[in-house]
Amino acid sequence: MARPGNKIIQAKLVLLGDMGTGKTSLVLRFVKGQIFDNQEPTIGAAFFTQILSLSEATVKFDIWDTAGQERYHSLAPMYYRGAAAAVVVYDISSMDTFLRAKKWVQELQGQGNKILVMALVANKSDLESNREVDVQEGEQFSEENGMFYMETSAKTGENVNELFYEIAKRLAKAF
Ligand code: GDP
Ligand code: MG
Numbered sequence: 557m558a559r560p561g562n563k564i565i566q567a568k569l570v571l572l573g574d575m576g577t578g579k580t581s582l583v584l585r586f587v588k589g590q591i592f593d594n595q596e597p598t599i600g601a602a603f604f605t606q607i608l609s610l611s612e613a614t615v616k617f618d619i620w621d622t623a624g625q626e627r628y629h630s631l632a633p634m635y636y637r638g639a640a641a642a643v644v645v646y647d648i649s650s651m652d653t654f655l656r657a658k659k660w661v662q663e664l665q666g667q668g669n670k671i672l673v674m675a676l677v678a679n680k681s682d683l684e685s686n687r688e689v690d691v692q693e694g695e696q697f698s699e700e701n702g703m704f705y706m707e708t709s710a711k712t713g714e715n716v717n718e719l720f721y722e723i724a725k726r727l728a729k730a731f
Contacts, residue, residue, distance in 0.1 A: 563613040565731050568638050569723065570620045572660040573645030574653045575627055578679040581710035582645065583621050586720050608721060613728035617641075617720070629656075630663060640730075641673040641723050646694075648678045648707070649686040654693070661701055672730040673723050674703040682709040 571579040580602065587604045602621035607614060620639075625631055636642075642664055646657040657676065664671065676698040678689065691707065698705035704722065708715040 565613050566616045567640040567727050568618045569641040570639045571643050574656045577645040577647045577653050578710045579645050580621055583619055585710045585716045608724045615724040636667040642671050643675045643677055645677045645679050647680045648689050649680055649683040651688040654689040673726040676703045676705050678707045681707040682711045
């Protein structure tokens with residue numbers, strides 16, 4: 557139940573990052589609590605909604621996932637339009653996806669709309685033994701770009717809800 561002073565925030569959230577980094581898996585984990593299953597890369601557009609209730613606000617997320625267009629290393633302007641939050645994902649076991657994440661951040665910053673909250677997500681933390689990207693590298697890049705950093709695993713669920721709660725909290729402050 558809404559309490560006095562409890563804001564309702566509707567926020568568009570977009571996911572960016574190379575194909576195969578786990579964007580769709582993260583969203584499904586968050587939205588459906590889905591049991592992990594090695595999935596085929598996404599085919600078809602995807603749009604999800606999820607509501608998080610915090611003490612300070614209720615955040616209604618409109619989550620935009622790609623339909624595989626990230627293959628072309630660029631997304632249509634309408635994908636970004638009006639987004640309040642952005643999540644840039646890479647895979648800790650692939651340096652290449654981290655280097656590409658930097659390009660995704662540039663693409664995001666080039667959109668000219670006011671993104672309030674940006675997260676840099678180092679996914680597949682369960683693949684620690686194959687790690688190619690150090691925590692420190694991710695943290696440093698996120699700091700330089702006004703993002704917050706989080707390591708997640710869509711496979712084990714580690715930090716997935718925490719990621720979206722952190723975004724919601726920051727949005728509640730920013731709105
Ligand atoms: P997307 O192309 O960025 O949407 O990536 P997907 O969500 O389709 O995931 C690509 C592949 O990585 C799939 O085989 C997933 O099962 C796998 N995957 C996604 N997240 C994780 C994770 O946290 N750990 C591991 N080990 N595999 C993952
Ligand atoms: Mg996908």
